[in-house]
Amino acid sequence: MADPLLVQFGIAVTAIALVGALASRIGLSVIPAYIVVGILVGPNPPTAIGDVSLRLVRTGEFIDLLAELGIVFLLFFLGLEFSLQQLVSNRDRLVKVGLVDLGINFLLGLGLGVLFGFSWLESFFLAGIVYISSSAVITKSLIDQGWIANAESEPILGTLVFEDIFIAVYLALLSAVALGEGTPMDAAISIGTSIAFLALLVGVAWYGSEYVERLFQTESNELFLLRVTGITVLIAGTALAMGISEAVAAFFVGTMFSQTDHVSRIEQVLSPTRDLFAAVFFFSIGLSTDITLLADVLLLLGVAVLITTIGKFVSGTLSGRSYGLDRTRSFRVGLGMVPRGEFSLVLSTLAMSVGTGALGELIPAFTVGYVLIMSILGTLLIQHADRVTNTLETAFT
Amino acid sequence: MTIYESEIPGVGHKFELELDGEERLVVIIHHDGKRELYRRPSPNEDSVKLASLTGKKARQLGSILEGAYFQPVEMDELNVPLGESIIEWIEVKAESPLTGQTLEEAAIRRRTGVSVIAIQRGEETIANPKPDTTIESGDILVAIGTREEQAELTTLLTTDEGN
Numbered sequence: 199m200a201d202p203l204l205v206q207f208g209i210a211v212t213a214i215a216l217v218g219a220l221a222s223r224i225g226l227s228v229i230p231a232y233i234v235v236g237i238l239v240g241p242n243p244p245t246a247i248g249d250v251s252l253r254l255v256r257t258g259e260f261i262d263l264l265a266e267l268g269i270v271f272l273l274f275f276l277g278l279e280f281s282l283q284q285l286v287s288n289r290d291r292l293v294k295v296g297l298v299d300l301g302i303n304f305l306l307g308l309g310l311g312v313l314f315g316f317s318w319l320e321s322f323f324l325a326g327i328v329y330i331s332s333s334a335v336i337t338k339s340l341i342d343q344g345w346i347a348n349a350e351s352e353p354i355l356g357t358l359v360f361e362d363i364f365i366a367v368y369l370a371l372l373s374a375v376a377l378g379e380g381t382p383m384d385a386a387i388s389i390g391t392s393i394a395f396l397a398l399l400v401g402v403a404w405y406g407s408e409y410v411e412r413l414f415q416t417e418s419n420e421l422f423l424l425r426v427t428g429i430t431v432l433i434a435g436t437a438l439a440m441g442i443s444e445a446v447a448a449f450f451v452g453t454m455f456s457q458t459d460h461v462s463r464i465e466q467v468l469s470p471t472r473d474l475f476a477a478v479f480f481f482s483i484g485l486s487t488d489i490t491l492l493a494d495v496l497l498l499l500g501v502a503v504l505i506t507t508i509g510k511f512v513s514g515t516l517s518g519r520s521y522g523l524d525r526t527r528s529f530r531v532g533l534g535m536v537p538r539g540e541f542s543l544v545l546s547t548l549a550m551s552v553g554t555g556a557l558g559e560l561i562p563a564f565t566v567g568y569v570l571i572m573s574i575l576g577t578l579l580i581q582h583a584d585r586v587t588n589t590l591e592t593a594f595t
Numbered sequence: 596m597t598i599y600e601s602e603i604p605g606v607g608h609k610f611e612l613e614l615d616g617e618e619r620l621v622v623i624i625h626h627d628g629k630r631e632l633y634r635r636p637s638p639n640e641d642s643v644k645l646a647s648l649t650g651k652k653a654r655q656l657g658s659i660l661e662g663a664y665f666q667p668v669e670m671d672e673l674n675v676p677l678g679e680s681i682i683e684w685i686e687v688k689a690e691s692p693l694t695g696q697t698l699e700e701a702a703i704r705r706r707t708g709v710s711v712i713a714i715q716r717g718e719e720t721i722a723n724p725k726p727d728t729t730i731e732s733g734d735i736l737v738a739i740g741t742r743e744e745q746a747e748l749t750t751l752l753t754t755d756e757g758n
Binding site for chain 1: 601603604605606609621623626627628631633635638639641642643644
């Protein structure tokens with residue numbers, strides 16, 4: 199059946215909308231729902247219910263493009279909301295909780311990779327994937343749960359800020375190393391161009407904010423949307439063409455705007471665009487997932503879920519303590535950090551684009567399973583935090 | 596009063612207002628304009644969500660709290676065009692510097708521009724009060740004047756001015 203592309207896209211967005219509504223109804227994060235529906239209607243098994251074909255949406259250039267825009271917008275907003283002032287004013291505390299979080303969870307990931315016989319590069323990907331908590335899922339849960347107005351939200355949000363900056367730098371390094379494979383000379387050139395290009399963007403972000411401010415001054419929301427989207431996608435695309443991660447470039451374009459007065463307008467005007475493309479990104483992850491591959495990573499998945507949940511719980515509890523919170527609240531910080539999501543998937547997309555060894559199939563399959571479990575488990579842990587902390591309190595006293 | 600402001604990445608801004616003792620009022624302004632209001636009785640207790648408001652409703656609430664926004668619901672009896680003026684009902688608190696003074700001593704019209712056209716005292720309404728009528732705590736002054744003048748009266752009636 200040769201459906202027009204429009205029908206496929208219609209099916210995709212409708213499916214996303216339906217499961218999104220369902221997930222919100224039962225109080226779960228929407229990200230796993232988008233992935234699952236992608237798996238269901240995609241070209242990989244399961245392919246049919248009885249005689250009804252489920253291969254409704256085939257991956258193709260157009261979905262890939264929209265998904266890529268999803269990554270670009272996710273990272274662009276990350277850069278946009280990146281607050282230098284906040285970072286500087288809370289520097290000591292932030293760095294402390296950030297390092298505790300990094301030290302425990304990143305090393306756990308690295309150890310996991312070595313234990314399961316991955317190469318160093320593969321292990322570094324794995325470490326990044328299990329380390330980075332999901333800002334999107336966590337902030338949403340904080341709001342739903344009312345924790346956002348409590349003291350525990352501070353160390354949680356602080357750690358997220360640290361993680362987000364770390365992951366931007368990490369993506370840049372990892373993609374330079376992974377994509378610049380070949381002779382050490384090639385790698386050096388690749389890393390060099392990345393650094394030069396990103397330094398240019400950082401320079402504009404730092405010194406050119408007044409210029410950016412004026413360049414994007416316009417009454418019309420429509421023209422504003424077009425200009426910001428245009429420049430962001432153009433720079434991200436150019437970066438990609440030069441062999442630099444588009445996600446990292448988009449992050450720096452975001453920071454370029456973060457110093458201007460356009461921030462709240464971008465948030466109002468461009469959020470819907472981001473939401474649409476980001477949803478398609480999660481959906482496309484589902485499309486390209488072959489769940490039969492999950493069987494090969496089942497053990498790794500089980501071990502990873504167990505130890506990284508404990509890892510975040512421990513690092514979060516320590517962070518809460520260092521912010522002077524009582525035990526119950528510190529436990530909440532630990533539980534709050536458990537959800538993983540969008541950035542793990544961005545990392546696995548990068549891994550897939552490298553495509554060698556375990557990076558091509560095994561790690562992406564693992565990441566999908568991992569994000570599905572951790573986003574749901576994490577949301578549930580936050581929702582039932584009182585019961586969990588009560589149990590822990592009695593266990594420890 | 597101390598107000599703490601902080602940015603919440605991806606969400607918006609958070610303001611914490613110190614109330615009496617350890618109690619705090621927490622206001623979250625989301626990027627999409629939604630406002631959420633929480634009350635936290637003490638640092639060790641959980642915040643309780645009081646309300647979620649749209650941008651417009653939040654601005655109305657804000658101006659009501661500020662004393663600048665008041666729309667009497669029952670205006671049936673008042674058919675007289677008031678021009679710029681509005682009628683407001685303002686309670687005299689016990690700590691108000693005007694309690695115990697007569698209307699003449701308080702010189703409300705001279706100091707604020709509003710005219711006190713009636714005083715509600717419990718069940719009783721003193722229409723057209725005389726200059727020697729004493730203002731008592733708990734009285735509700737029915738005053739006519741422009742918005743600015745009404746705001747002046749509110750200031751006059753609160754003790755803050757004296758401090």
